[in-house]
Amino acid sequence: MKLLVTGGLGFIGSNFILKLLTESSNYEIINVDAELFGADHKNLSEIKNSKNYQFVKGNITNKKLMEEQIKKCDAVINFAAESFVDRSISDANPFLVSNIRGAFTLLDIVTKENKRMLQISTDEVFGSLSTGTANEDSNFNPSSPYAATKAAAELLINSYHITHSSDVIITRCTNNYGPRQFLEKLIPKTIVLAHNDKKIPVYGNGLNVRDWIFVDDHCDAVHLALEKGKSGESYNISANNEISNLTVIKKILELMNKSEDLIEFVEDRPGHDLRYSMNSNKTMKNLGWKVKSNFEDGLEKTIQWYIENPVSPNDITKALESTPWKNSN
Numbered sequence: 572m573k574l575l576v577t578g579g580l581g582f583i584g585s586n587f588i589l590k591l592l593t594e595s596s597n598y599e600i601i602n603v604d605a606e607l608f609g610a611d612h613k614n615l616s617e618i619k620n621s622k623n624y625q626f627v628k629g630n631i632t633n634k635k636l637m638e639e640q641i642k643k644c645d646a647v648i649n650f651a652a653e654s655f656v657d658r659s660i661s662d663a664n665p666f667l668v669s670n671i672r673g674a675f676t677l678l679d680i681v682t683k684e685n686k687r688m689l690q691i692s693t694d695e696v697f698g699s700l701s702t703g704t705a706n707e708d709s710n711f712n713p714s715s716p717y718a719a720t721k722a723a724a725e726l727l728i729n730s731y732h733i734t735h736s737s738d739v740i741i742t743r744c745t746n747n748y749g750p751r752q753f754l755e756k757l758i759p760k761t762i763v764l765a766h767n768d769k770k771i772p773v774y775g776n777g778l779n780v781r782d783w784i785f786v787d788d789h790c791d792a793v794h795l796a797l798e799k800g801k802s803g804e805s806y807n808i809s810a811n812n813e814i815s816n817l818t819v820i821k822k823i824l825e826l827m828n829k830s831e832d833l834i835e836f837v838e839d840r841p842g843h844d845l846r847y848s849m850n851s852n853k854t855m856k857n858l859g860w861k862v863k864s865n866f867e868d869g870l871e872k873t874i875q876w877y878i879e880n881p882v883s884p885n886d887i888t889k890a891l892e893s894t895p896w897k898n899s900n
């Protein structure tokens with residue numbers, strides 16, 4: 572099977588490509604990535620010369636390029652997106668371009684070419700839930716510009732399935748952690764700052780709850796959805812592992828033998844959702860997926876990876892920019 576993976580230089584896309592190409596010889600992959608935030612060629616250095624892998628630099632909004640690439644493939648998995656909520660607060664425009672226009676460009680082409688498209692979405696489309704848990708039929712209530720663009724892409728995809736019978740599947744996942752994540756996100760930022768004995772900024776009181784999943788478990792679910800998913804359906808992916816940001820940070824400091832004195836509470840970000848929660852009963856039942864990693868083991872592997880793959884002082888300075896929404900548009 573020949574797959575077009577978009578955004579494959581980023582965190583989850585690169586883990587997915589590595590997993591698929593090392594665990595199975597049934598796939599050839601073309602990776603289209605525009606080399607934007609989150610992209611790093613080092614993420615795929617171990618397979619860059621594999622005969623089953625090809626990299627094409629390009630933007631998913633480029634219709635001509637995407638037509639050429641999609642014609643060569645059996646299915647498209649769209650990981651490409653602007654993915655950082657904080658940056659969507661300071662400037663939402665790139666999010667509309669990549670996350671809506673980009674997804675639409677792919678959707679329109681796969682529909683004409685009769686190919687399957689799998690859209691990688693997020694639990695953030697359901698917004699903050701003070702109680703209860705979202706299932707696949709729950710209402711969308713996105714709070715951030717990032718989440719709103721992901722919800723918009725989902726609505727378009729669903730409308731194409733109803734109107735044009737497009738062969739589309741949506742997966743929604745909770746917060747991922749693991750190797751190869753861009754430093755701006757909570758877990759890699761905490762690990763790298765702690766490793767360098769620098770202060771770790773915590774938004775507000777740190778009690779915002781996220782449901783954490785090891786990236787390998789997410790990739791397994793995406794693979795199953797591609798192979799066994801039913802067209803027009805969506806699948807929620809959650810490890811049932813709801814933890815507050817402060818607890819996550821304290822756990823990392825404990826595993827790294829660092830003092831909690833490194834924690835520094837800073838001004839909260841606007842519109843900061845208190846809690847996301849999804850259940851993945853449908854994905855477990857219909858796709859036969861289950862979580863394999865536990866949080867502590869996954870965190871240890873992640874810490875190990877960041878220690879073995881040190882970042883430059885320049886990148887650490889960037890990670891310290893804890894309030895990017897204050898940058899002017």
Ligand SMILES: NC(=O)c1ccc[n+]([C@@H]2O[C@H](COP(=O)([O-])OP(=O)(O)OC[C@H]3O[C@@H](n4cnc5c(N)ncnc54)[C@H](O)[C@@H]3O)[C@@H](O)[C@H]2O)c1
Nearest residue numbers: 578581582583605606607609610630631651652669746747
């Ligand atoms: N990280 C998470 O916890 C999480 C959770 C649920 C869903 N998701 C979704 O998973 C996907 C991947 O997230 P990630 O954390 O790996 O992001 P990331 O920021 O690490 O990587 C995104 C990649 O997409 C590329 N990209 C962005 N816009 C592009 C465009 N217009 N054309 C081509 N390439 C483009 C970037 O260059 C980058 O390599 C996103 O769709 C995100 O919404 C992420």
